[in-house]
Amino acid sequence: MRKTLKLIALSLLLSTHSLIVSAEQMVVGISAFQEALPPILWQDCKGSNQGYAALLYRQLSKSMNMELAGHIITAEKEQQLDATSAALENGDFNIIATANTEFLNKQLTYASEPFIKSSLAIYSKKVLPPTSKPWLALNDMEGYWVVSLPSMAPAVRIELQKKVGPDTEINMQFNYNEAILALDSGEIDYVVTRRLLGNALIEHLGITQTIQVTDLALPIGSVYLGVAKNSQLIHRLDDINTFLKDFRSSGMNRVMMNASMNRWLRNREENCNPSAQ
Structure with missing residues (x-):
């Protein structure tokens, strides 16, 4: 059975109204x-x-x-x-x-x-072995792949497919909060997301002591x-x-x-x- 990695996309938005821009x-x-x-x-x-x-x-x-x-x-x-x-x-x-x-x-x-600076990390309960290619550990685990902007999704998909191989199916979904909760409950083995988002979430949930954080070096733009x-x-x-x-x-x-x-x-x-x- 092929493993499924899920993308969670976030985007930026402000309150808006149309106007002519002035110097101020x-x-x-x-x-x-x-x-x-x-x-x-x-x-x-x-x-x-x-x-x-x-x-x-x-x-x-x-x-x-x-x-x-x-x-x-x-x-x-x-x-x-x-x-x-x-x-x-x-x-x-x-x-x-x-x-x-x-x-x-x-x-x-x-x-x-x-x-927003690009800095991705793997969140897991397991201690990943030290390696210059931490994404290799994902081949033997089930989890979610998370990206914080829809515009980055194509780049993430391409880079991830290169790393884990063509037999891994990559899907998208929109719930990174539930992803971290699923990780904490043991339903999945890992979550990959921006460090800025992931750290804020595990700190809020009070699980910083039980979740391991491993930097993930992938050429994805800030x-x-x-x-x-x-x-x-x-x-x-x-x-x-x-x-x-x-x-x-x-x-x-x-x-x-x-x-x-x-x-x-x-x-x-x-x-x-x-x-x-």
Whole structure:
């Protein structure tokens, strides 16, 4: 029987409305096909945006003394690239997050510091043998493969298939929280996800002492902020890089991810049924 590895995809989303960008505004471009997926982002019972991405964008815009807003790029999936390019040309937004730095690189200049740094890890109850190729251990175990952005899913699928071989079926699903719970209960042997997400979840669940964490070296891209070349924001690129570097080196990325995870898991108990996995 072939083993099944499951992908769990998360994406970034902000509260949005259409506007013309001014020099004092940071307006995030968002595909209409992106979904609010906690703990990256979700809406609470009051309709307020919560989550890691929302907090990070708010802190970034505040540090630069700019207003924050969003612009939804509405188009059929096949026309998303053209619609995004047209919105950039029209000045509807001036910044966008993507894992693909080839994305509209004629219209965007990318920050050198990642918005979300790619760092994947294997979570297991078993102590994996020390090796330079930790993914080899996955061949003999059942578990879930987790990725935090849909745009990364194709890259993950390709790299994973190379490592584990063509006989392993790779499926996608949307519940990393249940994946960690299944690991803790012994239903599965491992979970692979971003270290930032996985660490926040096992800390919230109080299982850091029973779960082993092993770094997984795979060439999967980080998420970067692209700034519109035709906007005034392009002149603040150094400020964006400085903020992102200080944000990560100070450990605030871990603090905010943990806070977002805790708030989301608490909000899931509320009757209004906020976005949840």
